[in-house]
Amino acid sequence: MKKMTVSTATLGFPRIGTRRELKFALESFWAGKSSLADLQTAAAGLRVAHWARQKALGADILPSNDFSLYDHVLDTSALIGAIPPRYDWSGETVGPDLYFAMARGSQTGHAHAGCAHAADATAMEMTKWFDTNYHFLVPELVASQSFRIASTKIFDEYEEAKALGYQTRPVLLGPVSYLMLAKGNAVEPLALLPALLDIYAEILARLAKRGADWVQIDEPCLVLDLAEDQRDAFQRAYARLATAGPRLMLTTYFGGLGDNLDLVAELPVHGLHLDLVLAPDQLEPVLARIQPHVLLSLGILDGRNIWRANLPDLYWRLKPLAAERDLILAPSCSLLHVPVDVALETGLDPEVGQWLSFAVQKVEELAALARALNEGEDAAFVAFSASRIAAVARRTSPKIHDPAVATRIAALDVDAGGRTAPFAVRRKAQRKRLGLPDYPTTTIGSFPQTPEVRKARAAHIRGEIDDAAYDRYLKAETKAAVRWQEEIGLDVLVHGEFERNDMVQYFGEQLAGFAFTRSGWVQSYGSRCVRPPILYGDVSRPVPMTVDWWRYAQGCTDKPMKGMLTGPVTILNWSFVRDDQPREASCRQIALAIRDEVQDLEAAGAAIVQIDEAALREGLPLRRSEWQSYLDWAVECFRIASSGVRDDTQIHTHMCYSEFNDIIRAIGAMDADVISIETARSRMELLEAFTTYEYPNEIGPGVYDIHSPRIPAEREMTDLLALAGKQLPPAQIWVNPDCGLKTRQWDEVRPALIAMVAAAHKMRIKGAYDAK
Ligand SMILES: Nc1nc2c(c(=O)[nH]1)N[C@@H](CNc1ccc(C(=O)N[C@@H](CCC(=O)N[C@@H](CCC(=O)N[C@@H](CCC(=O)O)C(=O)O)C(=O)O)C(=O)O)cc1)CN2
Numbered sequence: 068m069k070k071m072t073v074s075t076a077t078l079g080f081p082r083i084g085t086r087r088e089l090k091f092a093l094e095s096f097w098a099g100k101s102s103l104a105d106l107q108t109a110a111a112g113l114r115v116a117h118w119a120r121q122k123a124l125g126a127d128i129l130p131s132n133d134f135s136l137y138d139h140v141l142d143t144s145a146l147i148g149a150i151p152p153r154y155d156w157s158g159e160t161v162g163p164d165l166y167f168a169m170a171r172g173s174q175t176g177h178a179h180a181g182c183a184h185a186a187d188a189t190a191m192e193m194t195k196w197f198d199t200n201y202h203f204l205v206p207e208l209v210a211s212q213s214f215r216i217a218s219t220k221i222f223d224e225y226e227e228a229k230a231l232g233y234q235t236r237p238v239l240l241g242p243v244s245y246l247m248l249a250k251g252n253a254v255e256p257l258a259l260l261p262a263l264l265d266i267y268a269e270i271l272a273r274l275a276k277r278g279a280d281w282v283q284i285d286e287p288c289l290v291l292d293l294a295e296d297q298r299d300a301f302q303r304a305y306a307r308l309a310t311a312g313p314r315l316m317l318t319t320y321f322g323g324l325g326d327n328l329d330l331v332a333e334l335p336v337h338g339l340h341l342d343l344v345l346a347p348d349q350l351e352p353v354l355a356r357i358q359p360h361v362l363l364s365l366g367i368l369d370g371r372n373i374w375r376a377n378l379p380d381l382y383w384r385l386k387p388l389a390a391e392r393d394l395i396l397a398p399s400c401s402l403l404h405v406p407v408d409v410a411l412e413t414g415l416d417p418e419v420g421q422w423l424s425f426a427v428q429k430v431e432e433l434a435a436l437a438r439a440l441n442e443g444e445d446a447a448f449v450a451f452s453a454s455r456i457a458a459v460a461r462r463t464s465p466k467i468h469d470p471a472v473a474t475r476i477a478a479l480d481v482d483a484g485g486r487t488a489p490f491a492v493r494r495k496a497q498r499k500r501l502g503l504p505d506y507p508t509t510t511i512g513s514f515p516q517t518p519e520v521r522k523a524r525a526a527h528i529r530g531e532i533d534d535a536a537y538d539r540y541l542k543a544e545t546k547a548a549v550r551w552q553e554e555i556g557l558d559v560l561v562h563g564e565f566e567r568n569d570m571v572q573y574f575g576e577q578l579a580g581f582a583f584t585r586s587g588w589v590q591s592y593g594s595r596c597v598r599p600p601i602l603y604g605d606v607s608r609p610v611p612m613t614v615d616w617w618r619y620a621q622g623c624t625d626k627p628m629k630g631m632l633t634g635p636v637t638i639l640n641w642s643f644v645r646d647d648q649p650r651e652a653s654c655r656q657i658a659l660a661i662r663d664e665v666q667d668l669e670a671a672g673a674a675i676v677q678i679d680e681a682a683l684r685e686g687l688p689l690r691r692s693e694w695q696s697y698l699d700w701a702v703e704c705f706r707i708a709s710s711g712v713r714d715d716t717q718i719h720t721h722m723c724y725s726e727f728n729d730i731i732r733a734i735g736a737m738d739a740d741v742i743s744i745e746t747a748r749s750r751m752e753l754l755e756a757f758t759t760y761e762y763p764n765e766i767g768p769g770v771y772d773i774h775s776p777r778i779p780a781e782r783e784m785t786d787l788l789a790l791a792g793k794q795l796p797p798a799q800i801w802v803n804p805d806c807g808l809k810t811r812q813w814d815e816v817r818p819a820l821i822a823m824v825a826a827a828h829k830m831r832i833k834g835a836y837d838a839k
């Protein structure tokens with residue numbers, strides 16, 4: 068009998084670099100401080116390092132084209148020449164100017180080294196990659212769309228690796244998922260499939276010609292509920308592509324195939340990757356259904372969480388199957404969603420540290436497992452012993468359980484989550500207390516996190532400036548920001564969040580039950596990264612977290628100052644969370660901690676408290692059948708956090724990047740007095756759900772796209788407000804940017820907000836005029 072072999076693969080490695088080298092190279096290039104050649108050198112250096120690293124750690128199959136200068140969906144649009152008409156593209160290939168204009172927008176006269184933008188064009192829309200905190204640029208397709216190969220990146224990177232001696236498996240986003248993620252302008256994207264398949268066939272043929280024997284073709288949409296035409300599209304696509312060139316490893320992740328199994332089992336592909344972390348139970352039905360010649364790739368390590376695996380357990384689970392067929396072992400999805408290396412975390416509690424596994428450790432874990440399966444358990448004796456010890460230590464650690472938290476949760480009144488009076492009553496009380504004009508203006512919370520602010524914080528962490536000096540510095544920044552907001556005539560002010568590194572990490576650092584990293588960066592979009600806190604134990608709030616900052620800021624002005632908090636669902640969704648209890652149990656604990664903070668802010672005198680739930684929509688399960696139970700507990704947690712206040716205390720919430728149609732009832736049930744949302748890039752399209760549902764509470768539809776360095780003109784904002792006014796009664800409308808301003812520079816923020824306030828004034832005058 069032929070001996071079966073187990074090999075290891077990664078589906079993608081973090082691109083940003085161990086020390087965020089890509090971030091710094093990009094930002095320096097955008098700022099005109101370095102050349103395109105510098106950027107390309109840095110990018111190539113990262114690719115080489117990542118291949119070498121993965122190989123050295125024991126990965127047999129290496130990916131190429133998993134690297135990106137901004138986003139892999141944008142790369143795919145460039146590859147197939149899907150360039151929206153507003154960029155006036157006439158070239159043969161997509162160069163860096165165009166590529167970054169699509170990602171970030173471009174503005175005439177805006178200083179941009181290495182680029183000479185003639186055009187003034189808004190960026191492409193950005194949205195969440197499935198239910199992760201990674202963002203992609205939404206493909207925009209038109210009725211007259213044609214495709215052609217317009218970028219050689221996928222070929223170049225394959226060749227680049229080959230020249231270094233690595234035979235890689237190029238990663239390509241599949242045509243059906245690409246179209247399903249796209250937005251069509253007067254065209255149903257899937258109608259473009261035949262044309263797209265011509266191009267995909269050509270891409271695959273070219274890869275084959277260069278020597279690629281396998282291609283990893285990602286079709287994460289295969290874990291979604293699919294309509295008939297979508298299933299058809301998969302059938303047509305793979306009937307065509309299966310023979311186009313290299314063998315295809317059809318790669319699915321972020322869940323199980325579920326009722327798409329029959330469809331997938333019939334696709335004529337040579338390999339299939341399964342997510343066995345989010346859907347461990349799918350292995351048996353897949354084995355029962357799949358052709359014997361199909362090479363299975365098992366996603367057995369969590370590509371989206373940081374817990375060390377229990378290798379002996381996995382070994383016993385996989386051993387029978389490994390005796391029967393060749394296998395590839397892999398993380399469940401690309402390692403894009405985890406930090407690079409635990410070894411950099413010298414500041415972690417060592418007990419917690421030994422429970423963790425980042426990208427580097429995950430490749431090592433895969434290699435140890437494969438070794439044991441190929442050569443016998445003893446071949447991985449050391450790795451297995453350490454893994455078993457860590458698993459036992461974590462399970463039994465006293466750091467995880469806090470009896471006081473358990474008691475409080477047990478006593479939680481199911482109705483702890485309701486305001487005492489209905490919105491109409493609260494609204495009256497709040498109007499009386501606040502006395503705001505129509506079209507009240509505000510911002511979402513943060514002001515620019517300038518290099519100076521970051522440097523001061525870094526110096527404070529390194530002990531170069533003491534607590535008092537850091538505090539003085541932050542207070543001066545806060546006071547200046549408050550004064551400036553008063554000066555330009557904003558109605559409801561914010562303190563600016565200068566003291567925060569990140570809206571989630573800041574709270575994670577102050578709550579019991581969380582650990583945080585020094586270098587655990589994960590790409591969120593483009594050059595922007597986050598360090599998700601690690602929720603390992605029961606959560607509580609030892610002392611107030613934001614009250615002193617609020618008190619200081621309110622002391623600088625007579626205008627209302629918003630208390631500014633991150634909501635429980637968002638803290639949960641943007642952290643690495645426990646896998647030893649349900650997510651909702653962790654969320655309830657966070658909700659109680661935030662409730663304490665809300666009540667302390669009210670007691671200190673805050674008339675408005677904003678509780679950001681930017682990640683509530685993103686946490687929506689990918690399968691419809693699981694929506695209701697998620698929304699039930701998510702809304703309950705928001706209500707637990709927000710409801711302990713008086714009628715005349717106004718609760719705001721904020722959500723960006725959200726498609727609201729699916730969740731509008733839940734948004735209603737959250738019952739925030741005011742919700743601000745992101746609507747500028749989509750030109751108020753996202754408001755539709757609120758109008759259709761006749762959402763009764765107040766809404767601030769974003770009038771200013773803060774993800775672009777472009778400065779919006781007053782006229783653009785009055786236009787957007789007029790669009791909003793067609794959908795909502797003016798008395799319900801607030802005026803604000805799409806999101807916080809932390810990523811912008813003061814030079815961009817100042818003129819933009821002055822124009823925004825002017826736009827609100829115009830609307831007030833127009834409103835008074837219209838009323839006559
Ligand atoms: N968690 C989270 N998810 C989110 C968002 C968000 O705000 N937070 N917003 C949405 C969009 N995503 C975003 C993600 C990141 C950033 C962002 O601005 N990230 C910053 C890092 C923020 C941070 O943690 N800053 C720290 C560390 C800053 C730093 O790099 N310090 C230097 C030293 C500073 C110096 O000497 O200059 C270092 O450590 O090396 C701080 O301010 O303290 C960045 O990439 O630049 C913005 C939006 C959706 N998801």
Ligand code: MET
Binds near residue numbers: 511681721723806807
């Ligand atoms: C990603 S939502 C951001 C909300 C936060 N209050 C801010 O303004 O930065």
Ligand SMILES: [Zn+2]
Binds near residue numbers: 681722723805806
């Ligand atoms: Zn936001």
